[in-house]
Amino acid sequence: MKASPRVQKEVIECCKAGDEKAFAEIVLHYQKKVFNIAYRMLGNLEEAKDLAQEVFISVFESIKDLKEEIKFDAWLTQITLNHCRNRWKYLKRRQYFNSDSLDDPIETEDGNMPKSIVDSSDNPEALYEKKMVQQFIQSGLLKLKEDQRELLVLRDLQGFSYEEMGELLGLPEGTIKSKLHRARMDLKEVLERSAH
């Protein structure tokens, strides 16, 4: 996992006791990871921020139920994924992603960028050079099935091990590997279709 080293067990214990300072420490330590998972899963910065905050509120409310402090990372990721799934369903019901396609403007950290910049005549290398890869990948990810996107985010963007993913998703390692490969191939197809 790419994430920085785990927070100390004592910090988690303090947070369990209701210490807001310890909670703040946890938030600062994990906010990037949670926010990024949310962003890659939802493709929207505002939604991702809101969701990440909801995740930390859930953490604060239910950390007292966490029995093994050592599993805090996995527990936090599980909460994040659950929130993402729920939010995705909610947004889908509201047809939030209906207009979303690779031809739509892509949301970047600097705001929306019209798709015209991501011209189809540009090859992927050019896109990469223009540092548009991130958004290009993001739009491709959103075209995939939710579980496929989850696998790609966890493994290829967040660097989770197969073992961790197995625990999180409740799937055998072999299944995860085959599903992940399928997801990667689908993403390749999606990106190729959009590039040509």
Place this chain on the structure above:
Amino acid sequence: MDCKKVRDRFSSLWEKELMPSEERIVREHLSSCPECRKELERFEKTMGWLRSAGEVEVPEGFLPELYKKMEERKRAAPAEKVRGRWFHFPLSLKLPAQAVAMVAIVFLVLYLTKMMPMEMYRPKEAKQTPSPLSVEKKTEQVLAQKEMEKERRVLETTPEAELPRPKDVDLAKAPVPREGRLEEAYVPQVKAEAKKEEPPSPKTDEVVAYQRIDSKEAARAKAPSPRAGKIEKGWVAKKKSVMASKAPQEIILKISDRGRAISQLHELVKQFGGEMVTIEGNVFLASLPTAFLPGFEKELAGLSVPTQADKVAAEKQVTGSLRAAPGAKKEEVDEKSKEPEKPAAGQESRSLVRILLIQE
């Protein structure tokens, strides 16, 4: 190894997870298959993009906003807790509670259904809540209706006799929680009105109660309900048969000379082979052979004051709250128990008659 199998190993190849022998076979295929080689190139490019996507920075003010949200949540929490508490109860608690509630609702519905005829019966009378199952109360209602009918007839002949007083009508409409209280509430007012109309005379509670009924009936006579009339007939017919064997008759006499009336009453009772059971003020309870009852009533009517000679009689079930001496009550009960529904051969059937004297 065919193209499909080779392409299925792209991920493992990229992550360097293939066994050396397997990797060698894959590489051999790739060197001889330009399509698979091209496919692998695309795959690796995609993986390169993915891995190079990097991380997005967290927006500024993430933590303060989070605290703000938590504060808002804290403030909203108590109300939500109260609202959602029921849903968090375990089923083992919820199910019995729901079952009890359901039974309670069923009983309530049954109770209200039984109440309905009574309420329709006297909609304008005080909103008392008598026991729906009490036969005594129903009988009282029937009696009141019957009296009302007779009173209506009296009113037709003597218009100024007992006109409904607006106060009484209002009182009848006023919600009174209990029957006992209702009676208490009426007594002072009726007494006060009685003082205006009549010279002071010794009154019993029965008389007061009777007058109360009068005023209510008069109010009711103003706007009789056709539906209530139907019900009334039904009730009267039903109750008459019940009371014929059990209930004493109540006869109200309006007299001018009390002493004379009492002596005449005693004589009459003796004359018809009866006896006085109790005497309490102006209330006389007499026991008479049932066969002589009509004649006795006729004679009693003759004792009344000629101008208002109409005897107003009502059949009334003697209840536990009958205003007779406790000893008399016992006697009455004893007598009832002695009197079977169908008298045996050689036994004389007797009836109780209650006579109320009202001085004009």
